[in-house]
Amino acid sequence: MQYQNTEAFAKEMDEKDPLRSFRDKFLFPEVNGQQAIYFCGNSLGLQPKSAISYIQEEMDRWARMAVDGHFHGESPWYSIRKKSKPMLANILGAREHEVVAMNNLSSNLHFLMVSFYQPTHKKFKVLTEAGSFPSDIYMLETQVKFHGYKPEEAIIEISPREGEHTLRTEDILSAIEENKNELALVMMAGLQYYTGQVFDMRKITEAGHAAGAQVGFDLAHAAGNIPLKLHDWDVDFATWCSYKYMNSGPGNISGIFVNERHANNPDLPRFAGWWGHDEEERFKMEKGFKPMYGADGWQLSNTNVLALAAHQASLDIFEEAGMVRLRQKSELLTGYLEFLIESISGDSGILEIITPKSPKERGCQLSLLVHKGGKAVFDELYAHGIVGDWRHPNVIRVAPAPLYNSFEDVYKFAQRLELALKKFA
Template identity: 65%
Template sequence: MNYEATLEFAHKMDREDALSRFRDEYHIPKVNGQPSIYFCGNSLGLQPKRTQEYLEHEMKQWREMGVEGHFEGDTPWYESHARSKPALSKILGAKEHEIVAMNNLTTNLHLMMVSFYKPEGKRTKIIMEGGAFPSDMYAVESQVKFHGLNPENHVIEVSPREGEYLIRHEDIIEQIEKHGDEIAMVLFPGIQYYTGQVFDMKSITEAGHKAGAKVGFDLAHAAGNIIMKLHDWDVDCATWCSYKYMNSGPGNVSGLYVHERYADDNELPRFAGWWGHDQDERFQMLKGFKPMHGADGWQLANQNVLALAAHQAALSLFEEAGIKNLREKSVKLTGYLEFMLNGLNDSVDEPIVEIITSSKPEERGCQLSLFVHKGGKELFKKLQEGGLIADWREPNVIRLAPTPMYNSFEDVYRLVTLMEKVFKQF
């Protein structure tokens, strides 16, 4: 696409954007009394205006019905976990019985590994990324120790090569093939949080299965961001969070995916909870756990109804916009940010920031990570004072997420104009 570094071009792109109306569905935070340049959807998505309405609906039901709200009214709480399934199945590329919204991400990571990390004999190791987000890092360490093993000997990390920022796909496959008969599980993110790199989940799954291992993914930065086909890719299990690109609220509900081949596998080890028990018998309070069909059988306790209401408000916007349409806009929007940043670097003798995210659209979502060569955190603070809300990661990276649901091409133009002004101070 031929981009232009002008405000007129940005306005033209926004006028032609079929999704531009969704910006008005969100509350845009202000800085110094003006709408911020909010590029932090990869950390916390913005609040949909309709969230309050959805929450008030459940508050009214609680207020007027009390405990009867579990089974009465137009949104009985007994079925609240099921309402998100149609939207989530499209976002994740899964069948409805393969997914359920529940818990938080770290809890679901542990539940996932209880069922799918089963070290036996020589096959005891987990392959994961080097420099993983602590959610994954600590969960894996503790799970390995839970089985009486030493993480230093039983966790294989794949890292970028020296002098590089991204993990080469061939290095991942090479490690899976090299340690094939030692691997119990392959656990990777869908998107690397620091660099924004998209991993080839389909071929990683194929390689892991060929080696005889189970394959799972942490989709915290992928869910609501890129197109996924978890069922078709034959992924064993996955989890995600809903407060980043899915805009469901701070710390809100996670979700779990389990491939349908395990839907009625009652012999698969799991940490059971009463809400995962066959709901037709749930209130008989019988001994002997009998899991529900599919992912629902991994539920632990009755769900947080208010959290799910906020989640449903956000998902209703995804149903209207469509994940494919959002991804198409994302490619254009992120491409425009890349074009503008490259132009900014071309105008100076020595670039102040370096894009460390892949230049290939298929290898990134709506995030560009910038390595700051001059100014460091002081430069970032100046950008914040000028209206930017984004994410700083030590030691020297600014993560920018032009999110297609509510960000505009004008936002990109405003950001780079601000950066040009701030860079002159360093």
């Protein structure tokens, strides 16, 4: 693709975009009285216009049927989780019985680690990336403490090489090999929130298994953003949130993946709840937990129907758009953003893109290291209606989401960025 730094080119690309109509399915916020150029889907995706009707449908069912809504009507609440499974399976690269929407990301990761972090006197260490999202660090710290280990002894954090911003795959694999005799778990992000780097989950999983460790991923910034093939990669477990690229509402329902290899393993410990119990016998209210097959067996509580309704509104849009087409547009949009930023900054040294250049190693986010101007540049962008994300000490994260962002959005951002840099850098 031969990009051009012109408004005419951006408009032409939008005219040719087969997904351009999906922008109209979302509600855009206003900043200072004007519709925002929204590049913050990596923190919170926009609201689908259809979400309110999906929620209202369940509110109406509640009003009309009350408790009978669990078992009667078009979509009984008792089994309503099943509706989301086909699209979740497509987004995650899984089989339907390997995924289920439930809880939130942090609680899911704790529950999964009950099953998949089983340290022994010899193999007790956990490998992760340095600088991971705080929730992941807190979870790992408390999990190893729960088992009687000190975090500084049990947690291995892999850092980029000196002078580099992202991890090399060979360094991750080497760290797994070097620690294989003590390694119980590899637990990393699928896409690193700060740099936007996509890790090679297939190779990491292969290396982890060769070392005799379980392998899981936090897909908060990956699900709905990049192609995933969790089943084919033989990942043991994963969890994600639905409120970022899957546009399901602030703090909304999460989901889990559990490889079908573990679907009927009676020796695998877990914390149980009645919604994970065999649904054919659930209302017998008897002792003796009998887990459902697959990921469903990790459920605990009754499904959050209203949360799942908002989630379904977005999933139906994903199904219509298709992950293949979304990825194709994402690569073009992010490539155009990269081209414009490089055109603006040149060899000035003011801006540095710390996200990998290869499309295979990134999603739709570019992280910009601002060497001059910093927060003032970010604030200037916001004052003119551009919503991105600031990360201390001096990184602006920009995420053009293919469902609702346009090439003209990217062009306008670049124009405003150039003015902000001239003003403050």
